[in-house]
Amino acid sequence: EVQLVESGGGVVHPGGSLRLSCAASGFTFDDYTMHWVRQAPGKGLEWVSLISWDGGSTYYADSVRGRFTISRDNSKNSLYLQMDSLRTEDTAFYYCTKWEDAFGIWGQGTLVTVSS
Amino acid sequence: DIQMTQSPSTLSASVGDRVTITCRASQSISNWLAWYQQKPGKAPKLLIYKASSLEGGVPSRFSGSGSGTEFTLTISSLQPADFATYYCQQYDSYSWTFGQGTKVEIK
Numbered sequence: 001e002v003q004l005v006e007s008g009g010g011v012v013h014p015g016g017s018l019r020l021s022c023a024a025s026g027f028t029f030d031d032y033t034m035h036w037v038r039q040a041p042g043k044g045l046e047w048v049s050l051i052s053w054d055g056g057s058t059y060y061a062d063s064v065r066g067r068f069t070i071s072r073d074n075s076k077n078s079l080y081l082q083m084d085s086l087r088t089e090d091t092a093f094y095y096c097t098k099w100e101d102a103f104g105i106w107g108q109g110t111l112v113t114v115s116s
Numbered sequence: 117d118i119q120m121t122q123s124p125s126t127l128s129a130s131v132g133d134r135v136t137i138t139c140r141a142s143q144s145i146s147n148w149l150a151w152y153q154q155k156p157g158k159a160p161k162l163l164i165y166k167a168s169s170l171e172g173g174v175p176s177r178f179s180g181s182g183s184g185t186e187f188t189l190t191i192s193s194l195q196p197a198d199f200a201t202y203y204c205q206q207y208d209s210y211s212w213t214f215g216q217g218t219k220v221e222i223k
Contacts, residue, residue, distance in 0.1 A: 035212070045152075045160065045203055047212035059210050062117075095159055102150035102165035103205070109159055 002026035002105050004096050009110030016086050016114070022079040022096030022107055030054070030074035033099045036081050038092035039109075046092075049081065050099070064090075086114045118142050118208055122215035128223040135191040137218045139204035144184045148207040151180055151189045154217075155200045163202075164189065194220070 008020040022034070036048040049060045049070040058070050069082040079096050093109040119142040129135050139149065147167040152160035162171045164180035167187055177192040191198055199222055204215040 044217045045205070045214040047214070050210075050212075101169075102162050102171075102207075103152070103160070104162045104165070104171065106159035106161075 002098075004098065004105055004107035006094065006096055006107040006110040009094065009112045011113045011115060012086055013116055014086060014088055014114055017082070017084045018086065018112060020081040020083065020094055020096075020110060020112070022081075024077045024079065024096075024098075027098070027105075029072075029077040034072060034079045035097050035099055035103065036070065036079075036094055037097055037103065037106075038090075038094045040089075040092045043092075048094070051079070083112070086112075088114050090114050117211055118145060118206055118213055120204055120206055120213050120215040122202075122204055122218050124218060125216065126219045126221060128221045129194050130223045131194055131196060133194045133223075135194050135198075135220060137189045137202055137204075137220075139182075139187045139189070139215050141185045141187075141206055143208075145206045145208045147183050149180070149182065149187045150205045150207075151178075152203045152205065153198075153200045154203065160203065191220075 003025045005023045012018050035050045039045050051058050051070045067085045071080045091114045095109045096107045097103040098105040121140045123138050149167045151164040154160040163174050163178050168180045179190050201217045201219045203217050
């Protein structure tokens with residue numbers, strides 16, 4: 001079964017850091033570009049970042065560029081999102097998702113709450 | 117960045133109704149348009165990709181059409197399981213953006 005499982009969410013103060021992880025299974029992880037997408041509670045979806053199959057290319061939304069870093073470890077079938085200098089507006093469910101002409105597979109999401 | 121505008125924001129319909137949701141892109145995106153269904157507390161689910169291709173396992177009552185800047189998602193006969201929020205999403209030149217969503221409610 002193709003599966004993505006996020007972890008690492010929690011409550012953090014503004015200015016703090018958090019590292020999200022996404023464990024992939026059921027497919028050849030290093031064949032695919034992977035993305036993070038987030039959704040503030042009760043709001044719409046926002047694309048956050050992508051990383052190419054080999055980690056050689058990364059892209060970020062303007063809202064997180066310079067604060068978030070996406071990475072992957074293909075030997076562990078894992079995707080990561082290092083989030084620094086967190087702001088209250090970063091509060092959201094964070095989903096990892098696999099790209100193949102669209103976001104076909106999603107994890108269940110992990111909630112990040114930035115609050116003082 | 118390309119902006120995606122969905123209409124309507126909310127739609128009230130009855131079981132058996134034909135439902136159409138529209139998505140407009142601020143510039144041409146060819147056919148790089150996908151549609152997702154999201155239910156409360158759940159991750160989005162892919163319905164349609166490349167504007168009109170039905171994802172495996174998705175009921176045939178869902179269909180997509182359009183190209184360039186105008187796209188539609190049609191549900192031919194609304195079922196109880198279809199009450200949810202629907203999002204369009206575009207891809208163009210390393211830019212991914214979603215519409216604001218359309219909530220389909222029970223009339």
